[in-house]
Structures are given as structure tokens and as C-alpha cells.
Amino acid sequence: MLKMVVDTMGSDNGTSATVPGIITFLKNHNDVEIYAVGKIEELEALKDYPNVTLIDARQVVPMEAGALDVMRAKDSSMLVAINKFLEVGADAIVSAGSTGGFLSSTTLKLKLIEGVERAALISPFPTKIKGKKVTVLDIGANNENTPEQLVQFAKLGKIYANKVFGIEKPNIYLLSNGAEDGKGSPTVKAAHKLLKQENMEGFKGNIEARYALDGEADVIVTGGFEGNIFLKGVEGVASMMGKMIKSAFKRNIFSMIGYLFANKGFKEISETMEYKSTGGAMLLGVNGVVVKGHGSSDAYSFSCAMNVAYKMAKANIVEQIKEGIKENAK
Amino acid sequence: MLKMVVDTMGSDNGTSATVPGIITFLKNHNDVEIYAVGKIEELEALKDYPNVTLIDARQVVPMEAGALDVMRAKDSSMLVAINKFLEVGADAIVSAGSTGGFLSSTTLKLKLIEGVERAALISPFPTKIKGKKVTVLDIGANNENTPEQLVQFAKLGKIYANKVFGIEKPNIYLLSNGAEDGKGSPTVKAAHKLLKQENMEGFKGNIEARYALDGEADVIVTGGFEGNIFLKGVEGVASMMGKMIKSAFKRNIFSMIGYLFANKGFKEISETMEYKSTGGAMLLGVNGVVVKGHGSSDAYSFSCAMNVAYKMAKANIVEQIKEGIKENAK
Numbered sequence: 001m002l003k004m005v006v007d008t009m010g011s012d013n014g015t016s017a018t019v020p021g022i023i024t025f026l027k028n029h030n031d032v033e034i035y036a037v038g039k040i041e042e043l044e045a046l047k048d049y050p051n052v053t054l055i056d057a058r059q060v061v062p063m064e065a066g067a068l069d070v071m072r073a074k075d076s077s078m079l080v081a082i083n084k085f086l087e088v089g090a091d092a093i094v095s096a097g098s099t100g101g102f103l104s105s106t107t108l109k110l111k112l113i114e115g116v117e118r119a120a121l122i123s124p125f126p127t128k129i130k131g132k133k134v135t136v137l138d139i140g141a142n143n144e145n146t147p148e149q150l151v152q153f154a155k156l157g158k159i160y161a162n163k164v165f166g167i168e169k170p171n172i173y174l175l176s177n178g179a180e181d182g183k184g185s186p187t188v189k190a191a192h193k194l195l196k197q198e199n200m201e202g203f204k205g206n207i208e209a210r211y212a213l214d215g216e217a218d219v220i221v222t223g224g225f226e227g228n229i230f231l232k233g234v235e236g237v238a239s240m241m242g243k244m245i246k247s248a249f250k251r252n253i254f255s256m257i258g259y260l261f262a263n264k265g266f267k268e269i270s271e272t273m274e275y276k277s278t279g280g281a282m283l284l285g286v287n288g289v290v291v292k293g294h295g296s297s298d299a300y301s302f303s304c305a306m307n308v309a310y311k312m313a314k315a316n317i318v319e320q321i322k323e324g325i326k327e328n329a330k
Numbered sequence: 331m332l333k334m335v336v337d338t339m340g341s342d343n344g345t346s347a348t349v350p351g352i353i354t355f356l357k358n359h360n361d362v363e364i365y366a367v368g369k370i371e372e373l374e375a376l377k378d379y380p381n382v383t384l385i386d387a388r389q390v391v392p393m394e395a396g397a398l399d400v401m402r403a404k405d406s407s408m409l410v411a412i413n414k415f416l417e418v419g420a421d422a423i424v425s426a427g428s429t430g431g432f433l434s435s436t437t438l439k440l441k442l443i444e445g446v447e448r449a450a451l452i453s454p455f456p457t458k459i460k461g462k463k464v465t466v467l468d469i470g471a472n473n474e475n476t477p478e479q480l481v482q483f484a485k486l487g488k489i490y491a492n493k494v495f496g497i498e499k500p501n502i503y504l505l506s507n508g509a510e511d512g513k514g515s516p517t518v519k520a521a522h523k524l525l526k527q528e529n530m531e532g533f534k535g536n537i538e539a540r541y542a543l544d545g546e547a548d549v550i551v552t553g554g555f556e557g558n559i560f561l562k563g564v565e566g567v568a569s570m571m572g573k574m575i576k577s578a579f580k581r582n583i584f585s586m587i588g589y590l591f592a593n594k595g596f597k598e599i600s601e602t603m604e605y606k607s608t609g610g611a612m613l614l615g616v617n618g619v620v621v622k623g624h625g626s627s628d629a630y631s632f633s634c635a636m637n638v639a640y641k642m643a644k645a646n647i648v649e650q651i652k653e654g655i656k657e658n659a660k
Contacts, residue, residue: 064510128570128573140507143507143513143514143515143516144515144516175559177470177473177554177555177558177559177562180394184473184555185473185474185555186473186474188555208562209558209559209560209561209562209563209566210562210563210565210566210569211566212563212566213566213567213570214566222559224507225507225514225515225518225556226555226556226559228507228539229505229507229539229552229556229559229560229563230539230559230560230563231539232507232538232539232540233539233540233542233559233560233563233564233567234563234564234566234567235540236539236540236541236542236543236544236564237543237563237564237567237568237571238567238571239540240458240543241567241568241571241599241603243458244595244598244599244602245575245599247595248592248594248595248596248598248599249592249595251592251594251595254591254592255591255592255594255595257588257591257592258587258588258589258590258591258592258593259588259592260588261584261585261587261588261591262578262579262581262584262585262587262588262589262592263588264578264581264585265574265577265578265579265581265585266578268574268578269571269574269575269578272574273571
């Protein structure tokens with residue numbers, strides 16, 4: 001049995017999303033023991049599931065909380081969940097609460113895997129190729145990274161694409177301002193050199209943000225600051241265009257009729273651009289599977305976040321990273 | 331009469347786009363003297379216009395050229411155009427050729443305005459508010475910037491929004507990984523402090539990439555590396571979704587009928603997301619108006635690039651920057 005700790009509070013929709021999310025998850029998984037942490041009276045619906053243990057915690061960490069806020073909030077669902085993770089030696093922890101608070105406090109308490117300099121936040125993006133995702137990291141765990149850290153991120157991303165997505169030989173790129181070898185910020189240029197020097201298998205050079213979602217890349221490596229700008233820029237435009245499509249169909253009676261005829265293709269677009277099914281973002285490099293669900297998670301999206309955590313735990317991703325890093329240290 | 335030098339070669343469509351682009355421009359402007367540089371036999375169609383001087387140049391600078399390549403290509407339309415600019419004391423220069431080559435060689439030859447540390451590439455982006463654009467800089471003239479350079483970019487952007495877009499009090503933001511004051515890369519954090527310290531009018535703090543196109547910001551300041559990732563990420567997703575919309579309508583006979591009913595709204599989307607009408611990108615901070623048209627310019631897009639150059643020259647943008655920088659040096 002895998003052990004998964006779930007912080008049920010702190011997201012926009014709180015337990016009204018996470019509780020049905022857990023129930024959905026349980027329909028497809030009977031080999032997981034779940035520790036659900038939150039206001040116990042809101043977890044009622046879970047109490048008859050044999051694989052679920054309910055743990056009461058009364059405080060909710062606010063969205064803008066940092067690591068220290070979490071550490072001080074002794075009775076918060078987030079800190080109680082993290083402590084439970086350590087206490088029972090769990091495999092995975094999932095929360096849709098404060099991103100900053102969750103990432104920094106799990107990093108502090110679970111600790112970095114030996115040899116890992118910085119944890120990286122990773123998320124799969126949709127691409128032009130139907131069903132294919134590209135894994136981008138770091139999308140925001142760090143404000144600044146060294147070339148050596150980018151090299152490590154390339155390794156973490158490779159292990160992830162390999163073990164979680166089952167891609168035998170992932171194509172790895174550095175996100176840059178041009179495809180040519182000499183392009184990039186000083187940090188990216190130096191990372192490029194290091195990756196070339198050690199002849200990393202699968203490293204294909206630089207990629208421009210314009211082509212990042214074309215489907216050629218399996219892993220895209222970036223510093224956390226630029227990665228966050230890329231992630232949010234892409235999300236912003238996708239949401240802007242999604243709204244424009246909706247209002248184009250809502251213009252008048254004719255456009256609504258148009259929707260009746262054309263809706264299938266548009267459903268496909270929204271499924272492709274849909275970030276819900278990715279569940280959220282994963283923190284790689286710490287001693288445990290850490291998945292951060294979307295702050296705006298609904299039940300479906302939260303169950304997807306749990307699914308991702310399950311897949312990562314099943315793939316033994318933490319052990320894989322430990323070995324990968326050790327091998328490189330030799 | 332304003333003097334505008336036009337490099338007619340080097341873009342994907344060459345003179346077949348730039349020559350009709352010039353003709354379109356001339357229909358609406360009779361107060362501009364144009365120096366059209368390129369293979370003279372391809373400029374035939376321009377020879378009867380009284381305000382056009384044709385200048386023969388035989389070489390085409392390749393797209394991937396750098397400054398040195400341009401400097402060495404003595405008979406290239408780009409270098410001949412730049413030299414003509416200096417010789418006649420022109421107001422503006424427009425090219426749709428090699429971006430790197432054009433930006434670096436104009437910076438070298440026209441020189442930075444006194445007091446300006448780095449030139450910045452600037453481009454207006456569409457926003458959720460119909461007709462409203464947001465000016466983002468630097469989108470790629472630099473690989474790395476200091477906090478002080480970002481502060482200067484804020485000033486350049488403010489002058490641009492004020493003088494070219496006529497916005498009396500532009501709202502200025504720093505692109506960051508969070509809206510809170512303490513968020514950002516070390517460079518962004520330091521720039522934030524400097525802007526607060528000098529109490530810059532209109533500076534509103536940080537903005538996340540997700541909200542950059544919401545229409546609240548008039549100017550968004552970023553380092554060239556991240557700015558380029560933002561620009562290209564946005565362009566990439568917009569083009570990806572544009573193609574998805576097209577193919578959704580092309581699925582089958584029903585979806586095509588749907589298009590007949592709903593097309594008006596979709597034409598509006600493509601006009602909003604259309605980068606052609608912005609003409610291209612402008613280099614701010616050098617002694618002259620420098621406009622880089624899209625490499626894939628068609629006649630319409632190239633005439634828009636010339637329009638932007640015209641507007642900037644009319645607004646006396648170079649003098650405005652000189653004064654703005656001088657004032658700040660006091």
C-alpha cells in the first residue's frame with residue numbers, strides 16, 4: 001500500500017473540491033492509504049472509506065503565506081499534513097493551498113535529496129501534437145539559478161519524462177532567446193556549455209519560447225524566474241483567447257447556431273489547452289513526492305493532482321532521482 | 331519633410347512585400363522623403379514617385395547575421411541604408427531584415443543617446459480591452475540587464491507610451507513572478523526598490539505574466555532575456571490556438587456551416603491577436619528612429635512598420651528621450 005497525505009484545505013474551493021476529488025481518486029485506486037487532513041466535520045463524506053484516515057486540523061494557511069507562516073501555523077492543515085507525512089513515512093503529499101508556503105515548507109521539512117542543489121517545480125504543458133505533453137522545469141520554485149542548477153534540472157526532467165511519461169530517450173532543450181548555440185543569458189550560455197561538455201544524452205540545444213509547444217521537445221529546462229514568466233504568459237494568453245472564443249459564439253443568434261455546428265472541434269481545443277487534467281505542479285528534488293494542485297482546483301482537477309502523485313510514487317521517482325544524482329556525482 | 335531610409339531587402343518576402351508597402355505608405359503621407367535601398371531593378375515601381383530616391387545595393391544580409399557580418403557587407407542594403415541615414419541626417423530607418431544584425435549595427439553606427447546605458451527593443455501587445463495595447467520592453471535587445479538599466483527602460487517606455495500612444499499618465503509595471511513587492515529575481519527586486527526610491531510617477535509595482543495582457547498596464551518593463559521569452563511564448567500560443575480554431579472549423583461540412591454563422595466574432599479575434607498591424611519592434615535609446623519590421627512582413631505589415639516610424643519621428647521621440655534622460659541626470 002502506498003501512503004498519501006492530503007491537505008484538504010487552503011484552496012479556493014476548499015473541501016468542497018478536495019473531498020469529492022479524493023472520492024473520485026479512490027474509485028480507481030485501492031492500493032493507497034490516504035491521510036486526509038482538515039476540519040474533521042468537513043470530511044464526513046470520507047469517514048466510511050476503509051483506506052482513509054481522517055486527521056483534524058483547524059487552521060487554513062492563507063494563499064500568500066510563506067514558509068515561516070506555515071511553520072508558525074501549528075494547527076494548519078498544511079503543517080499537520082507535512083508532519084503526518086514524516087511521521088508515517090508517506091510516499092506522497094498533495095495540497096492545493098498556498099504555493100509558496102507549500103513548496104518552501106515541504107522543502108524545509110522533507111529536505112532536499114542528497115546532492116540536489118535546488119528543488120524544481122515541474123509542469124507538463126500541452127503541445128500541438130495531440131495527446132503529447134512537454135515537461136517544463138523550473139516554473140517557479142526559484143528566483144535565480146546557476147548554470148550548474150540548470151544542468152541538474154535537465155537531469156531531473158529527464159528522469160521524470162522517462163519514468164513518469166515512459167519516454168525512453170527524451171529530447172531535452174534549454175529555453176533561450178534563440179536556437180543557436182551562442183544564444184542566451186549568461187547563465188543559459190554557461191549551462192549550454194556544461195551540458196555539451198558532459199555530452200548529456202538527449203540534449204538537443206536551445207529552443208525558443210515560440211517553438212516550446214510544438215511537440216518536438218520532451219523536456220524544457222529554464223531558470224525558475226523565466227520559467228514562471230513563460231508558464232504564466234502562456235496561461236494568460238490561452239485564457240484570454242478561450243474567453244474570446246466563447247464571446248465570439250455568444251455574439252448573436254447566428255453565432256450561437258454556428259456553435260451548434262462547430263462545437264466538437266472547439267471542445268477539443270478546450271481539452272487540449274485545459275490545465276486541469278495536469279493536476280498541478282510537482283516539486284522535484286525533495287525526499288518525497290510533492291504535488292501542488294491548482295489553487296482553483298475543482299474535484300476533477302484535484303483528483304488529477306492525486307493521480308499524478310500516485311504515478312510518481314509508483315514510478316519510484318524519488319529513488320530514481322537519488323540514483324541519477326549519485327551516478328552523476330561519480 | 332521627414333527623411334526616412336528604407337532597407338527593402340533581407341526579409342522573407344523581400345521587395346515583393348516592401349515595395350508595395352512603401353506605395354501604400356505614400357498614399358497617406360506626402361510629408362516624407364523616402365530613400366529606398368535595394369537592388370535597383372526590383373525598385374522600378376517606385377521610380378516615378380517624386381518623394382522617393384532609389385539607392386542601389388546588391389547584397390542581402392542573411393537572417394542570422396550579426397553586427398560584424400553587416401559591417402563587412404559593404405554593399406548590403408542594410409549597411410548602405412544605415413550609411414545613407416547618417417549621410418542625409420535622416421529621422422528614421424526601417425528594415426525587415428536580420429533582427430540581430432539590424433539592431434546591433436544601428437546601435438553601433440547611430441550610437442546610444444548620451445546617458446542611455448542600453449538600447450531596448452519595444453513592442454506593443456494586444457490586450458483584453460478592445461483597441462488597447464500595452465508596451466513591453468525590453469523584448470530582446472539584451473541578454474542580461476542590471477537594475478539600473480531596468481529603471482531606464484521604465485523611463486523610455488513611459489516616454490513612448492506618452493508621446494506615441496498619447497497616454498497622459500501611463501501605468502508602469504515590472505514583469506515579475508508575483509505581484510507582491512518582495513517578488514522577483516534579484517535584478518527585478520533591486521529595480522523595484524530603485525523605482526520606489528525615486529518615486530517614479532505611474533510606477534505601480536510588479537505584474538505577473540498572467541495579467542500582463544489584461545489592459546491595466548500601459549508599460550511593462552522586463553530584462554531582454556525574460557522579455558524575449560514572454561514575447562515568443564505569447565506569440566507561440568496565439569499562433570497555436572489560431573491554427574486550432576481554423577482546423578476546428580475545417581473538420582467537416584457541419585463545422586464549415588458553423589463558420590458561416592459565427593465568422594464575424596472570429597475575424598475580430600484574429601484582428602486582435604494580429605501582430606501585423608503593430609508593424610514590428612522599435613529600438614529605443616539610439617540617435618534615430620529605428621523600426622524593425624517582421625521578418626515575414628507582407629506589404630500591409632511593412633507599411634505599418636513605416637507608419638510606426640513616421641509616428642515616432644513626428645512625436646520627436648529621440649529628442650524626448652534626450653530630454654527625459656538629461657532631466658534624470660540632474
